[in-house]
Amino acid sequence: MNVQWSMPGEPWRQPKPLFSRMVSALSWVVCGLAALAVYTNVMADDSALQERTNALARRHAGCDDRCRVTRVTGQRTVLEYRTDLEIDGVGTVQIVCRRRAIIAGEHDCSVR
Secondary structure, eight states, rough: OOOOOTTTTGGSSSOHHHHHHHHHHHHHHHHHHHHHHHHIISSSOOOHHHHHHHHHHHHTTTTTOOEEEEEEEEESSSOOOEEEEEEEEEEEEEEEEESSSSSSOOOOEEEE
């Protein structure tokens, strides 16, 4: 019994042109970089950055270790790390940290 699975000359059997392969490879690279950016900025452990933002908020409030933080809220995105700390007697201090490059580098933090 002779079974023919495909017809000769079908377009899906022909190799892709070079341009199409390059676009496909570039798309995979962009998707990989986006996944790496999400992991490093949103999913990875941020305990060191939390300590740094807490110290910066206390220093900005002028009470260092004597401050009592009553509430902490945070938001992590691919582009920034934002923390609001409510300190007794001072009010709310907002810290915003951003990387110079989206994937790599240290966070530059500022008080708003």
